[in-house]
Amino acid sequence: MRHTFPFRTTPAVLMLLVLLAVSALGGCGYQFVSQGKVALPEDIKTLAIKRVDNPSMETWLPAELIARFRDEITSRAQLRWVDKSDADALVYIDIEFFDVTxxxxxxxxxxxxxxxxxxxxxxxxxxxxxxxxxxxxxxxISERFLASDQQSARRKAVELAVRQIVDSMQNAY
Incomplete structure (x- = not known):
């Protein structure tokens, strides 16, 4: 049995339906990883973390930022991580403030x-x-988090900050 739509399907209508579906899924927590252009010169293909300045008393914070930053860049398949001596460019991360209350x-x-x-x-x-x-x-980033413990809230804030940083790296349009 053949099904018909009560309206005429044009390319514009189909595009609208696709955009609505993507918007709905995005609101449910699904993320579509962008393979967009990186806002770096084209000859930079490899990175290494050089330094994390951490004036806070949170000794776990630099390692968490490095891990999240590397994971976010890797998940978007944009750049490769290598040893400092082999990298095209080095990443410097500066923490100005961190607090959880x-x-x-x-x-x-x-x-x-x-x-x-x-x-x-x-x-x-x-x-x-x-x-x-x-x-x-x-x-x-200053966000309220429903979290089972303070460490979960800390990690979520770091994750959100790193995501925003990497998102801004893709704004090369």
Whole structure:
């Protein structure tokens, strides 16, 4: 049995339906990884992390930022990670501020929500000349998180900040 639509399907209607479906899925937490152009010179294909400046007392923070940054770049299949001595460019990550506080507590004093705040930026410099080729600018994230513990809220804030940094790296249109 052949099904027919009550309206005429034109390319414009089909495109609208596809866009609506993508928007709906995006709102459900699905992400479509962009394979867009990276805002770096074309000759830069490999990276290494040179340094993370961390003035906070959070000793776990540099390792978490590095891991998240590497994972986010790798998942988008844009650049390759190599040893510092083989890299086309080096990444410098600067943490200006990081804090997690209780936002909402229940009547027994148990935390139900945390506010995690981070201000961080990434810069990329050519390894051989030290010339800066990209700067994300500072990304300021302050979000409330329903989390089972404070460490979960911390990790979610870092993940969100890194995602914004890498998103800005793709704004090369």
């Amino acid at each position: 209780t936002a909402v507590s229940d009547d027994k004093g148990q935390t139900e929500q945390y506010v995690a705040t981070i201000k961080v930026r990434a810069r990329i410099r050519r390894r051989l000349t030290n010339a800066e080729v990209w700067d994300s600018g500072y990304k300021y």
